[in-house]
Amino acid sequence: MAKDMTLLWGSGSPPCWRVMIALEEKNLQGYNQKLLDFAKGDHKSPEVMAMNPRGQLPAFKCGKNVLNESLAACMYLENQFKSQGNKLIPDCPAEQAMMYQRMFEGLTFSQKMGDVIYYTYKVPEGERHDSAVKRNREALAAEIKLWEGYLEKGSGSFLAGKTFSLADVVVYPSIAYLFRFQLCEERYPKLAAYYNSLKVRPSIKASWPPTWLDTHGPEMLHDI
Amino acid sequence: MAKDMTLLWGSGSPPCWRVMIALEEKNLQGYNQKLLDFAKGDHKSPEVMAMNPRGQLPAFKCGKNVLNESLAACMYLENQFKSQGNKLIPDCPAEQAMMYQRMFEGLTFSQKMGDVIYYTYKVPEGERHDSAVKRNREALAAEIKLWEGYLEKGSGSFLAGKTFSLADVVVYPSIAYLFRFQLCEERYPKLAAYYNSLKVRPSIKASWPPTWLDTHGPEMLHDI
Incomplete structure (x- = not known):
């Protein structure tokens, strides 16, 4: 089946990474794939536009x-390959509810992170305001504290409880992104422990962004 | 089962409406519910904050x-009540893929709509720019054209094909919102036909925003 699949992706992009983790978890290695470069504008190339008219990765x-929307791809892969690889949607109603809730809250988290990290990319020069930068950073800090609290109060090592689930597939890349941008591990010990413990999970190790392997990210989130 | 459920909601809010449509489709009438007023700040009340610490509706x-995230609630209800009411996730892989894809694209649609309709609510006075308003409106117009095209090229009356699915549950409220804000029916005939044909669907009729029944919305989108 994996041979029928094609993924165009960019290194470090949380949406791309989600799909790659899901593919690994479902034992769907060997798909056709091509690493593209956002910096070169590859995501607006005819090759991508033909698959994803929004000009976004993943395609x-x-x-x-x-299935260009990363959560759509993850849900579809889990549904179509239920008995293959790891089960990513828990049967227990309480864990399942928690999984869906965290998975979709993860989109808000990801958006607030993007509002800070990509502010100058998203907002044209003449429209930028220090007050907006400050507000965005405060909103991200509040969001990060929420997730630190979820892990502190949680009943297992994972976002929806005792087993790895789609909530982790969706949210882990954003958490890794925070630390890539130098979020302080001491200030967020639960998030840091979660981040470090999952680094060695085979699906995550196998899909680790290649451009992150031997470099540090900017210190953008160090004081958050 | 519905007696164990509680929904705090606001009239016209697409996320609230999604949950109400899903509950109707799954024959889960009779849940506890309370209509709250965004204009009075009810969504920041202690009652809401106790259920949804983000201070948002639905709770x-x-x-x-x-399950405060509307898509989480919809997915959970479908999964827990698979054989009750209408099936909302198609079995056919092609329709299922389309359903997930459209469902998640619906979040982008909803966000672009919010960027236009709630601009003055979201952006403090000193940070507003005509150039941003123009850009947001152009982005929304492009998004609406995309959905008009989906319906034109689609193989059925619904967003994912021949049957009503979670894609419709998620996206219909946003499409209704566009017409509430006076989107021109003649300019978007497929969207208008879709909007009007689903108005009489029992789940949608039963959950129609009460504040919309005898009033027109502002002409904000008439020239888009």
């Missing part, structure tokens, strides 16, 4: 079916 | 399980 196809 | 509980 992902399973056979003839297009 | 939704199934027994002890919290």
Whole structure:
């Protein structure tokens, strides 16, 4: 089946990384894939636009079916390959509810992170305001504290409890992104422990962003 | 089961409406519910904050399980009540892929709509720019054209094909919102036909925002 799949991706992009983790978890190695470069504008290339008219990565196809939205791809892969690889949606209603809740809260988290990290990319020069930068950073700090609290109060090592689930697939890349941008491990010990413990999980290790392997990210979040 | 559920909601809010449509589709009428008023700041009240610390509506509980994120609630209800009411996730892989893809694209649609309609609410006075308003409106217009095209090229009356699915549950409220804010029906005939045909669907009729029944919305999107 993996041979029928094609993924165009960018290194470090949380949405791309989610799909790659899900593919690994479902034992779907060996798919066709191509690493593209956001900095060169590859995501607006004709090759990507033909698969994803939004000009975004990932661009992902399973056979003839297009699943460019990362959560759509993850949900679809889990549904189509239920008994293959690791089960990513818990059966227990309480864990399942928690999984869905955290998974979708993860999109808010990811957006607040993007509002800080990509502010100058997203907002044209004449429209930038220090007050907006300050507000965005405060919103991100509040969001990070929320997730630190979830892990502190949680009943297991994972976001939805005792087993790795789609909540982790969706949110882990954003948490890794925070630390890539130098979030202080001492200030957020639960997030740091979660981040470090999952680094060695085979699906995550195998899909670790290649551009992150031998470099440090900017110190953008150190004082958050 | 519905007696164990509690929904705090606001009239017209697409996320609240999604949950209400899903509850109707799954024959889960009779849940505890309370209509709150965003204009009075009810969504920041202690009652809401106790259920949803983000201070947002919907706030939704199934027994002890919290599902405040609207897509989380919809996915959970479909999974827990698979054989009750209408099936909302198609079995056919092609339709299922399309359903997930459209469902998650619906979040982008909803966000672009919010960027236009709630600009003055979201952006403090000193940070507002005509150039941003123009850009947001252009982005929304492009998004609406995309959805008009999806319906034009689609193989059925619904967003994921021949049957009503979670894609419709998630996206219909945003499309209704566009027309509430006076989007021109003649300019977007497929969207208008979709909007009007689903108005009479029992789940949608039963959950129609009460504040919309006898009033027109502002003409904000008429020239888009």
